[in-house]
Amino acid sequence: MTQAVSIDSFDTGYSADSTEFCPYQDHAQYLAVGTYQLTDEQQENVRVRKGKTYLFDVTQPLVPKQVIETPAVLDMKWSHSLINDKQVLGIADSIGGVHLYGFNNQDRLEKLHHVQATDDASVLCLSLDWASRLNKTDQRIVTSHSNGDINILAPAESEYVIQDQWHGHDLEAWIAAFDYWNTNIVYSGADDGLFKGWDTRTPGTTTFVYKRHMMGVTTMQSNPNKEYMLATGSYDETIYFWDTRSMRAPINTFQTPGGGIWRLKWHPTNQNRLLSASMHAGAFVLDLNQENEPKLSTSFLDHTSMAYGADWSFADKDLVASCSFYDHIMHLWKASD
Structure with missing residues (x-):
């Protein structure tokens, strides 16, 4: 196993929790980093959470090209299909909203839309995922929320609207994600330890409910x-690997070096490589062999706080950006070949 070292880093000021590289070839040098800060201010008896989204060109010294102020950022993802001819970043925020930002002609992100999932300002939008990773014609977004709700957002004329909404979990729904190969299917996981599958053609109807993980998913x-x-x-x-044709039991498991897991990202081109932001333990790269057995290949241990965000570059196959919370720092590093 190789231990990677930091190539460059940036202090984000606010706590950093999300890193996302742009997937488009003409903007693949751009990296978005999202942050979260709980303030002492109060609105309607709810403490205000502030956020900033930084845009970097990683081919240059790490000075932000742009800083966007929003409510606190919980998750971000780039759409893999153009939205109204723009390359779009979706941002999930701490007051139940989703913001869409698109590149303009000056290579700056400008706000396109905002969708509010709830009128309750205490409900956080915890995650989002786009259906368009493989199916470019499906431009829907799935979001998960701190009240356990799952939302499907869909384009309607010039904006996004809530297409469907259902109560998926009784505790915080930390994550929701599309099956990229069959975007009728959405998965969700929550603090209740439950991992669920949903068919969006019949919203609110589970295709399975499992409690394999010992703690929150x-x-x-x-x-x-x-x-x-x-x-x-x-x-x-623990990371569980599943064959979605037979979900009764995982095909493999891997016990990470500790710390809890917050984000998993498959490599953009290598089907056997997986990145884990493992909170208290750091960030790790796993490689699967022909039998889908995982082995730890690279560890990155320079984070002195919880590593919440990590992502692969779409331009440089070994480049990773990861970020950590209380030390509010983003690192660039290389996974071993």
Whole structure:
């Protein structure tokens, strides 16, 4: 196993919890980093959470090209299909909203839309995922919320609207994600330890409910390069690998070096490589062999706080950006070949 070292870093001021590289070839050098700060201010008896989203060009010294102020950021994802001819970043915020920002002609992000999922300002939008990773014609977004709700947002004329909404979990729904190979299917995980599948053609109807993880389910991602492969992660520090054709039991598990897991990201082109932001333990890269058995190949241990965000570059196959919370820092590093 290789231990990676930081190539460059940036102090984000506010706590950093999300890193997302732009997937488009002409903007693949751009990295968005989201932050979260709980303030002492109060509105309607709810403490105000502030956020900033930084835009970096990672081919240059790490000075932000742009800083966008929003409510606190919980999650971000780029759409893999153009929205009204724009490359769009979706941001999930701390007051139950989703913001869409698109590149303009000056390579700056400008606000396009905002969708409010709830009127209750105490409800956080905890995650979002786009259906368009493989199916470019499906531009829907799934979001999960701190009250356990799951929303499907869909484009309607010039804006996004709530297409469907249902109560998925009784505790915080930390994560929701599309099956990229069959976008009728959505997965969700929550603090109740439950991992659920949903068919969006009949909203609110589960296709399965499992409690395999020993603690809250925090992350999952469909493998964009390998059909039927899904990875899930949890506070229990274990990654489960699933064959979506037979969900009765995982095909493999991997016990990470600890810390709990917050984000899992499959490599953009290598179907056997998985990145984990493992909170208290750092960030890790796993490689699967022909039998889908995972092995730890790279660890990054420079974070001195909880590593919440991590993502792969779409331009440089080994480049990773990861960020951590209380030390409010983003690092760039390379996974081993």
